[in-house]
Amino acid sequence: MVSDFFGPDHCHIIDADFSSHPFDAANFLLKLLRDAGHEDGLVVDIGCGSGVLAEVITQAGYSVLGIDISASMIDLARHRVPRAVFRCESVMETCLPTAVAVSATGEALNFVGGLHADRAAILGLLTRIAASLLPGGIFLCDVTLPGILGSTHVKHRWHEREGRAMYVGSHEDIISEMLSRQIATWRQVDGALWRRSDERHLLRLYPLDWLAESVASMGLSVSILDDYPHQDSAREPMQGRAVLTGISSRAGAALLKIGNQRCGARRLRTSRSACDGSRPYVATRESAAASG
Ligand SMILES: C[S@@+](CC[C@H](N)C(=O)[O-])C[C@H]1O[C@@H](n2cnc3c(N)ncnc32)[C@H](O)[C@@H]1O
Numbered sequence: 001m002v003s004d005f006f007g008p009d010h011c012h013i014i015d016a017d018f019s020s021h022p023f024d025a026a027n028f029l030l031k032l033l034r035d036a037g038h039e040d041g042l043v044v045d046i047g048c049g050s051g052v053l054a055e056v057i058t059q060a061g062y063s064v065l066g067i068d069i070s071a072s073m074i075d076l077a078r079h080r081v082p083r084a085v086f087r088c089e090s091v092m093e094t095c096l097p098t099a100v101a102v103s104a105t106g107e108a109l110n111f112v113g114g115l116h117a118d119r120a121a122i123l124g125l126l127t128r129i130a131a132s133l134l135p136g137g138i139f140l141c142d143v144t145l146p147g148i149l150g151s152t153h154v155k156h157r158w159h160e161r162e163g164r165a166m167y168v169g170s171h172e173d174i175i176s177e178m179l180s181r182q183i184a185t186w187r188q189v190d191g192a193l194w195r196r197s198d199e200r201h202l203l204r205l206y207p208l209d210w211l212a213e214s215v216a217s218m219g220l221s222v223s224i225l226d227d228y229p230h231q232d233s234a235r236e237p238m239q240g241r242a243v244l245t246g247i248s249s250r251a252g253a254a255l256l257k258i259g260n261q262r263c264g265a266r267r268l269r270t271s272r273s274a275c276d277g278s279r280p281y282v283a284t285r286e287s288a289a290a291s292g
Helices: 008-017 020-035 052-059 071-080 108-115 119-132 208-217 249-259
Strands: 042-046 063-068 085-088 099-104 133-144 154-161 164-173 178-188 194-204 221-225 241-247 266-268 285-287
Touching: 008 071, 008 154, 008 164, 008 178, 008 194, 020 052, 020 099, 020 133, 020 241, 042 052, 042 108, 052 063, 052 071, 063 071, 071 085, 099 108, 099 119, 108 119, 108 133, 108 178, 108 194, 119 133, 119 208, 133 208, 208 221, 208 241
Parallel strands: 042 063, 042 099, 063 085, 099 133
Antiparallel strands: 133 241, 154 164, 164 178, 178 194, 221 241
């Protein structure tokens, strides 16, 4: 039977085996915050998951409000970061307080759009995010893009570790721009019996230009990366996704500085074109290999 959304066993596996991306996202956000001159303040983490980003940001001296619709994720987050505040609710139904940064990592915007919202509703959310940012504040998200599964539009993936395993069958509907994932997890409970749980996730896919233009039209300078900067060479690169940063003009110079740094195997070559919200956004990315 297909059970709940981000239930306990799925959350356990995500937390145990897939925490390197939010960890890298957190360190990237910290760098953006410091370069923009924000030494403290509130960071709002939308779709905060098990609190990996919240832990890094809190340890660095910021306050964190994490918002997530999954009770299992919120339980893990509260356990991991007792000093942060977590709300178990949909971001579509909650107020966003004024903040130095808002993050929505780990495809959070795709999930929000899949559950609740068409593009117009996501525009409403982006407007609320932009309005909640202090001058020089930072918006950071990563999103899965249309075409992620290539020409077959289908992918099967198996993951296993001691005492746990997960199958993910993904299918992209290119007409509706939706990605569905059938997820089965097996977890050994009490050291003996295996428990199976099933979930179905729906993600709304956003064309990168549409998202970047939307964020830029809200007065934020937009920059795009292929992945978060990271040190771990064994870490699986993000594929079919993009990291988008929106920042007010006061911090634009800092963002450009970061933009000149290498990002894993990739290099950022964008920013100026989107700094002026009145002009159309043009994404310009290239790989380090291509650019030498
Ligand atoms: C893949 S997880 C990402 C967790 C974490 N941000 C990370 O980077 O690893 C996506 C999260 O978004 C949450 N989510 C989905 N729809 C949401 C909504 N409408 N409001 C708040 N959280 C939501 C899910 O419960 C899930 O924890």
